[in-house]
Amino acid sequence: MFHLEVRQGRLLEARVHSLTTLEDARAYTADLVRITGTSSEPLVLCADHRRVRIYSQVVSDELASLFGKMNSRLERVVVIVSRSNATLALQLERIVREAHNPMRHVYYDVPPAIEFLRGSLGPAEVARATVFLNEPL
Secondary structure, three states: OEEEEEEEOOEEEEEEOOOOOHHHHHHHHHHHHHHHHOOOOOEEEEEEOOOOOOOOHHHHHHHHHHHHHHHHOEEEEEEEOOOOOHHHHHHHHHHHHHOOOOOEEEEOOHHHHHHHHOOOOOHHHHHHHHHHHOOOO
């Protein structure tokens, strides 16, 4: 379904394969809240949604609520989505927009996503984010 992990510094890696039910979305929310709650400073989220097909309305709404709640716990957020998945891209753009935070962005390509992360991460964290986003799908 999904995997969340901090492997380097403040970089929180999220690889989402599917969130099909409200319970799935709530489990994702709970894990994200738990992980960010263990850090003494805001984390930087790099969320790869390229494997997701589409979210149901209830899941999309839960994620939008989550993003708003996480504004103080996440300094910067990159959400990456496949350019060929226009419907999911629109959903994720809405979710990010509803967070009302200019430090949240949706990207379709790795290089601009990495460039945005550079504003909050050190060299080792940027290197790890680059590896994470370039892993085979």
